[in-house]
Amino acid sequence: MHMSPNQTSAEPVLSVRDLTTSFLVDRAWKPVVNGISFDVLPGETLAIVGESGSGKSVTSLSIMRLLAKGTSRIEGEVFLNGRNLLALSDPEMRQVRGRDMAMIFQEPMTSLNPIFTVGKQLVEALTCHGQMSASQARDEAVRLMTKVRIPNPTARLEEYPHQFSGGMRQRVMIAMALASRPKLLIADEPTTALDVTIQGQILDLIKTLQEEEGMSVLFITHDMGVVAEIADRVIVMYRGEAVESGSTEAIFHHGKHPYTRALLSAVPRLGSMTGQELPQRFPLVDIRTGEAEQARPVTVDVDRAAPPILSVKNLVTRFPIRNGFLGRPTGAVHAVEDVTFDLYQGETLALVGESGCGKSTTGRSITRLVEPNRGNITINGVDMRALGKSALRRQRRDIQMIFQDPFASLNPRMTVGAAIAEPYLEHKLGTQAQAKEKVADLLERVGLSPDMMSRFPHEFSGGQRQRICIARALALDPKIIVADESVSALDVSIKAQVCNLLMDLQESLKLSYLFISHDMAVVERISHRVAVMHLGEIVEIGPRASVFDNPQHPYTRKLMNAVPVPDPSRRGVRRNLDADELKSPVRPVGYEPQRGSYREVSTGHWVRQE
Template identity: 65%
Template structure:
């Protein structure tokens, strides 16, 4: 057998912080064999991504330094000049980053960007580069590749952009592909497609893969061997089956125990608390305790949504006339009681977030009614709407984008209290201190700015701000989708505790099906703006009736490497476009009850 494609020996990477060097990776050694997939796993701050950047020599020499040996087929990359390293990057070693929109140039077409790598590294002329770029777009299963060649990144879906990144990375036939969290923010169906695509292309090209992730389900799907990292150090290095079934290190056991899995709710009727990993000792804290029953079943619904429809006009031509409409939300109806969690699930573009924003009238619905506490929200004026919004709040996916970077968190939390005239002066400051305590932060942190907090802490601040006006309804829009296992557990446990304490109703918008199964009382599945299935959590997960629901559940990665041999059919179809002509008429459908409280959408018989 030939030697390893990549051999990392005693790698140490440090960054200068406050005038002193701090190690991000310490004494790390591992190999990647030809055709092998090695996954590096761990939480944020474990050193996974820094390891990848060190291999690629992308650590800035101004405030970072790398020691040790990184050999690609015996050639030490750390000993190369920058000019020699530029020829290696993208040619012998390629990298896929977590967020393609930060890696793709927004002003250049995707075809040009793939062709550019071919011209630089392989010396192709313009015609040959275009032909090969088209072949690569076909290879990564982009439908109608020829018509996509001249698209800009913003014209593609998240899954399609990630495919373009893979095409760019594979264009020069690298010996090693480094994939840094390439599926973290993707929906389960798109994630399944990307993982299957990487496995298929690896078989075809015979390349090695270094896969970096904190998702143990993804690791089970794709890895031959697993390297577990914590606080910059390697704790375990073993075949995937051994890591999952007979882990040696306590932290590895804790990491596996803390991952929510589909089926965890068997035998449980109410939402469960999440176990979390103690950041200091790497051990699991907490047990799967059922939450108290807070659903006010004997009261009228807090929120009633009926026939909610939201469409966005598309204008074009010289006079900017209305040419068509985006049918983002179509005829959505549901109710939500105090103390209840209704989860909205589906792929990107299905209308989940627009539904949440339409309910709060952050976007104006086209038709339908939203009744909150018996009042029709859709018919309220600005001052009345402001009063109602005191009791309806939203937690956004990215707290850093929703917090003003120039305001201290104390000012951000005090603002809604002052605007609504609930308190002023010392009383307002006391309320801010109490809010910070409620979400597990020290009151003295009120003077800090958003950039001085971790991602999990910022999400706690976003929750505190949502609670500032003592709401009855909270719309949580992908509030934990980008968080690590331990931080996600902390935030979700906090939300469950607040629900038990305050009787909050949650509209929980998410694509993480394992989390949804654990926190929700009822689940609504959306497809192309419509609810296609809605019912009690147990009914939807244990007996899904709609084909789309079954497709979503089948796409969820399961943390068991024994399933790796079960190659799933690679679906390359995108969601049909929600853009319709002005004279478009929908096929009549209705939600039909198939079990008590369990409904699926079916066509209405025209003869009835």
């Protein structure tokens, strides 16, 4: 791997040479990272990019020496400020961790101890390495929480991790990582599990802290939009090897390796659909040949003069909060408040918003997986709320759901063939032989081969498992599919492939989608119309082009400003997003909100009056 010219001018903070990490599998050593070498200079951000299984996280865990001893083997050299970390004893390594280099992980809730207050955990991080008294550590903990922009830090020190939102928990993890002023911060997918606005805040925060502290950052991610915004240099990893490295500009504008180009082609770019009426497939690059597909539009004739296939009127869903010995209701979560929309045959309506805005509850209320409090839901003219149990089961053939986590949606003890056939057989739509034929056809439709039907879910990758869930949803020939964050847990190129698959199926089967997502860039490519949800209400709804080209509601604009743009020229940009947490939808017993009024900005484009 070549070193860039500027790397000789300063001593690197971190220098990795021929790092090879292997795991013991079936009594043989299987290399997962193959001879990777790189430097991180003082104050520099180096991004390691790749998909799940490329070896990027194993690289960071090898540098930190956090892998299990008996089943892993690390070879090569890792120098931090001139010391070879792989030659240190365990006690010496413990001193280095946290003091000289620190790490933040993808899921902050698993990194924090739920039984201790946030303050206690921060104080422990400070007293562990330094010679601080408890009262000095407490003052420093308040200073660190202020530094990572946590509002009201003194009071929040006494709170527990579950009382913080995901974004605020990640801020606490960053505060802990900064406790001993490390020279190197390793950030392993620190924003993947977060909403887009919170992600924007965390990226701004890391940039600002880096400037203030002069820290080097090793940033591990699969999101090329994030890379463009934060990294000075990039290493692209594929199957355990570094296939390309260079400055961020060089990688984005002149990427040579087909895998680099494939990764970039799969990144949804906000604004790329300007002037396009119909949803467009992602123009993916073939990794083997480097050839790019054409971005083709989805040609389904949506007839808005015909009655809608799904009509939702004044939908309200609330969850009571019970406290005390008798479990009396003390309040309610107003998850969905007065939501109204129509969905037509062959159309994709996207419901967008952050976690807690009520979009998933809306999807579950429509299918009556959650019972709404009031409102009308009609599918093909049938009133869903008036149906008894057996009639509801029959009606659910027309509306199916695909969930976010494909592994949790599949029974690990069932073959995928049995899982896909189950709804078909349960509804008595045919014989075992017909079910087998149906499964073979469905597996082919979703880009898998029929001979995979005898395998179990753990034998498939995340993207393949999501395809299996799509096949199962199609087993009953539904008219409507509610896709609840169905691509948000997938790697960027797999996400693009699954989106293309959904669009192909819509074209061939005239499916209607209620596409629930927080990813504005994906929504822009896949949807005909967009509804933006905030605190249980739709604040803006209209044709996709109209909403994206002319966003009227402040919350819609906030969502769009937060989307990472895969353009290296924006690397210095700060979004200055507020560090406020999403307001709570909890209300006292008997609270009834005022009905919102809407104004029509252009044909079919409605905005809630604030």
